[in-house]
Amino acid sequence: MRETDSPLHSRPLACLAASVALLALAMGGAPVEVTAQTAVAAVPDLVGVWDGGGRVRRINGPNMPWTPDNFPVLNERGLAYQAVFDEAIAPKYDCVPSASPALQYDPYFMEVVQWPDRVLLRYEKDDQLRTVWLDGREPPLNEYTVQGFAVGRYEGDALLVETTHFVFDITGFDDYNGIPSSQLKRVTERYWREGEELRMTLTLEDSMFLREPASYTTRWLPAPEGYRLNPYECDAEDARRAVKYMIPKYR
Amino acid sequence: MKAMLWISSLAAVVALGFVLTSPPAEAHHSSTPFYDDTQDVEVIGTVSRFNFRNPHSFIYIEAENEDGQMVEWEVELGAAVSMSRSGWTRETIQTGDPIRAVGNPSRAAGTFGMCCARLTQPDGSEIQLVRFESDEVPLQLVAFVASLAGGS
Numbered sequence: 001m002r003e004t005d006s007p008l009h010s011r012p013l014a015c016l017a018a019s020v021a022l023l024a025l026a027m028g029g030a031p032v033e034v035t036a037q038t039a040v041a042a043v044p045d046l047v048g049v050w051d052g053g054g055r056v057r058r059i060n061g062p063n064m065p066w067t068p069d070n071f072p073v074l075n076e077r078g079l080a081y082q083a084v085f086d087e088a089i090a091p092k093y094d095c096v097p098s099a100s101p102a103l104q105y106d107p108y109f110m111e112v113v114q115w116p117d118r119v120l121l122r123y124e125k126d127d128q129l130r131t132v133w134l135d136g137r138e139p140p141l142n143e144y145t146v147q148g149f150a151v152g153r154y155e156g157d158a159l160l161v162e163t164t165h166f167v168f169d170i171t172g173f174d175d176y177n178g179i180p181s182s183q184l185k186r187v188t189e190r191y192w193r194e195g196e197e198l199r200m201t202l203t204l205e206d207s208m209f210l211r212e213p214a215s216y217t218t219r220w221l222p223a224p225e226g227y228r229l230n231p232y233e234c235d236a237e238d239a240r241r242a243v244k245y246m247i248p249k250y251r
Numbered sequence: 252m253k254a255m256l257w258i259s260s261l262a263a264v265v266a267l268g269f270v271l272t273s274p275p276a277e278a279h280h281s282s283t284p285f286y287d288d289t290q291d292v293e294v295i296g297t298v299s300r301f302n303f304r305n306p307h308s309f310i311y312i313e314a315e316n317e318d319g320q321m322v323e324w325e326v327e328l329g330a331a332v333s334m335s336r337s338g339w340t341r342e343t344i345q346t347g348d349p350i351r352a353v354g355n356p357s358r359a360a361g362t363f364g365m366c367c368a369r370l371t372q373p374d375g376s377e378i379q380l381v382r383f384e385s386d387e388v389p390l391q392l393v394a395f396v397a398s399l400a401g402g403s
Binding site for chain 1: 280281284285286302304305306307308309325327330332333335336357358359362364366
C-alpha cells in the first residue's frame, strides 16, 4: 500500500468532526459521536499523564516486550546486521533519543494531550514529544527524523496512529537485540481506554529487515494525582560512561 | 507549640530504610555486556561524588584495593527520574558518606565499575531514605500524629 493510499491520510472531514467533538468535551458536554468517513467514531478520552513503569508492566529487556511468541522474523539482511552489531555503537550512549517501537515500552511516564488538529504524545524518557497530526496533512517528501512523521485518526473508541519517515537507526528495533530499522519502518499504534487503563497495540513493519510485521500490546495506568513529567536532560557523559566496562567486540 | 511543630514535621517525612538494588537495565541498556553477573565484589569506602542524572546515576566510592592503593569505584544506578519516584534526591547520598556496595564488577580489565549493587552502611545496616509527605506518604498519618501533639 502506498502511503497516500493509507486510511490514516487525508481525513479533513474526520478531523473537523473530531475537533467538534473535542470542543464539546472541553465545554463539559457528553462525548459526541462524529462521522469519520464510513464509520461513526466517538473521540476517546486519552488525556492525562500515564505511568508505564515497573508497577504497570514488566520492565523492558531482550525478551520484553518481544517474547519468543512475538519476536519478529528477520530477513537475511537483518540477521547479518544483528550478527555484526557492536553494543558500543548504540546511539543511546550519546543521548540519541529512543524511538518507536522502543520508546512506547520504556518504563517511564507519558502524557497525552488531545487537541482538535493533533494529539501530542510527550515522553519523560529522553524528553521526547511526538505530534500526531489529525488534519490530513501528508508527510514531507524528504524529511526523515528520529521520531518520524505521525498521522492519526479516531476509529471507534480508539486512536490510530501511523508513523513513517524514520531515519535509519542501528538500534531502531529496540534497546537490547541489536536489530536496526530503516527508512521503510512503519509503526502503527492503536490506543484505547480499558476502564482506568490506557492500552496500546503496536505493529511494526520494515521490509528492509523483517520478513513479516511484529506486534506487541501494552498498557499504562494513571499517574499519581498531580504528577508532572520530570525533565530527563540526558547527560552525555554519564550515558557513555559504562561503555568502557565492556570487552570491545572490535579493535 | 515548638514540640508540636517538631512532631508534626517528623510526621511529614517518613524515613524508609533501604538496601538498594538498582540494576541499570531499566530502560537504557542491559547490564550483561558491561558487568559480570556471575560475580560479586564488595567495596567499603567513602563517597567521593554522587551524580544524580539521566540516563544513569553514579555513585563514586573511594576505597582501598587488595594492594592497599586507593581506587575510585563507579557504581552505576538507575535513571534519576525513576529514582526520584522512590524518594531519592541528589542529596540522598553525600560526599564523605561512608558506604558499602556489593554488586557485579565491570568486565574490562583495569576498570572499577559496578552495577546492580546493594548499598548499605559499612556495617551492613540500612541507609535511611527520606520520603516527603507529598511523595505518596499518607496524609492521614501526618494528621494523626499532629492531633496527638495538639492534645498533649
